[in-house]
Amino acid sequence: MLIEAGLGIFERVQLTQESGSGGAVRLVVSGEIDMSNAQQVRDAGIAAVTAADVSELGVDLSAVTFLDSTGLGALVAVRTAGADRSRAVRITAASPRVRQVIEVCGLSAEFGLDSTGSVTGAD
């Protein structure tokens, strides 16, 4: 890990970004993601995945305790921004609560989360 940058503490959500080797970037989100802060998550994620020399983005949601549909929309927007540049966006970890929401929306495969709960794909 080369850099660790606190991206900021917004209302009920905290964002941290870490740069790993080979252009992989990890975004760690904690707190509750809802319509009051989904925009910040979206902006931070898009900034991370579209930055120069980034090959893929891993999003760690293990400390997220609530994710509503606007939060989900933010994650999908980040994924789409990555897909536009052929960069993968994966959810590397998620709390059971968040995993359920992603699961119900049929998004597990899109984010490389398999339905049994273990993480698939490269981290």
Place this chain on the structure above:
Amino acid sequence: MDTSVRVGDLLRLSAVEATGLLDTPAEEPFDRLARLASLLLDAPYAFVTVVDATRSYWKSCVGIDATDPADRQNPVEESFCQYVIATEEPLIIGDAAADPRTAGNPSIESMGVAAWAGYPLRSTSGQVLGTFCVVDTEVRQWTERDAAVLETLAAAASGEVALRTAVATATTATAAARAGQERLTFLGAVSDLLAGKSNAEEAVGALAHQVVPYLADWAVVTVLDDVTHERRDLGRGHRDPTMLAALDDYIALHQPAENSPIPTAIRTGEPVIIETVDDALIRRSLPHPEARAALAELDPGSVAVFPLRGRDHPFGAIALYNAAPRGRHTAEELRVGQEMARRAGALLENVRLHDQQRRLAETLQRSLLSSPPALGGLDVAVRYLPAAGNRVGGDWYDVYEEPDGSTVLVIGDVVGHDLQAIAVMGQLRTMTRTIGYDRMASPAELLGRVDDAIRGLAVRSLCTAVVVRLRAADRTDEGIPFTWSCAGHPPPLLVRDDGTAVALDAAPELLLGVRPDTRRTDHNAVLPPGATLLLTTDGLFERRHLAFEDALDRLRRTLAGLAEHPIEDLCDKLIADIGVRAGEDDIALIAVRPV
């Protein structure tokens, strides 16, 4: 000697003003010093003077029996103090009539001044405020000791002045600080008050209460109607709650003339300040005698009307009235009133715009969510509940019949809580209906086509949905077979008449708006006689502090107890039991039961 420049010096005059000594009665600390000078120098008169631009005011005057401030002064050009002020030096005159510096001074004649000796009375900043002086009616030779005594006593008097000034300054500063604090607190409270309101009428009503009694005895807030542009008095407040009935009477009757203060302020966008409400104004402003009588009950003394304006035109005004005993508004009240109206205007405009947007959204949503058609062989009930507060939602339902007699049930949830979400919801609903009706597609095909069509929408949107297709005519002893498909939405629930409730089970499939080429699956199930099929959005059961599965379980348990209720009743009880408690999200609901 021309003394006028130094006498009229603005810094000196402001230092004089700051002493707070002008026109104040005699006080022992100064009198004691003056008496001492008179005694020690054996002079009939001794003075402590403060000199403003026009006169020498005698704070102390030993030898002159005058208590009225008007008698304790002389014009500056007749005073000897003017010379001390001009030179900023002591002045010792043994023979006033003969000395070229003072010869010709009118006081030589009028007061019998023969000899004069004075030292400057100084402020802490060094300004000469006046003098500490003694006067003799005989020509005399002042000694060095006389001068030394005078100098010492003048310094003591200056110290006394400094003390007074410090106290006066501190008092003024404290009062100013307190007024400033009150002002800030008040303006902050106005902002908080209005920012917390999501409804214009509520906000205006609250504003009128907030301004009394701080800015006025009573207040009326008038706002132009959005549509008719008629003036409406939406808020009022009175410092005395027992006077509210009288105020309401006045408001009901007043019908002010166009050239009266409130309409004028709204029309011109400028404040209207009436220091004294007199009969002429009242006759001109209130054409109706009943209105004038009602106003008289309120004993008006003065009124200040400030326009409320947003980015462009004034849309209302707040009128601040003082009853006669309180008198006209102070400069501070007018300043704060203007600032309050400026802030309130901006905030109220936001509330008004928000209101308009919300009404538009509600109208749009209602127009889109029509009642279901009467369907042969099926009982259908639908519900839509907006989220609490001002938030709009993107939930929708639709029930329609296809040409082959099939009934299609659609429930969906567009991500977002704004007008855009509603607009997208409207487009999706139309799209779904059109595609479905045209192609009579299976639920999975229908969802796939809608997903395709979303690409064509101007906005990138996400949407979850469930589509159910069933035909009452296909009914068997087992019940009515149906096909369903789900795009990232909570699954349909089946409530059997024995009280068991299950969520239809299938592997979740992707929500709409992510990947149009997603393969979608049709699932088959049967709706048994007496059972209820329930489609809902997550607003019904999802709670921030309850896991999805737990929430779904809770919904299932509640439904089990409602299995035998008539279908409309079931919907009402379901919402009453678990739906609206949180109100975080909007709720859409479709329930279907074979007849």
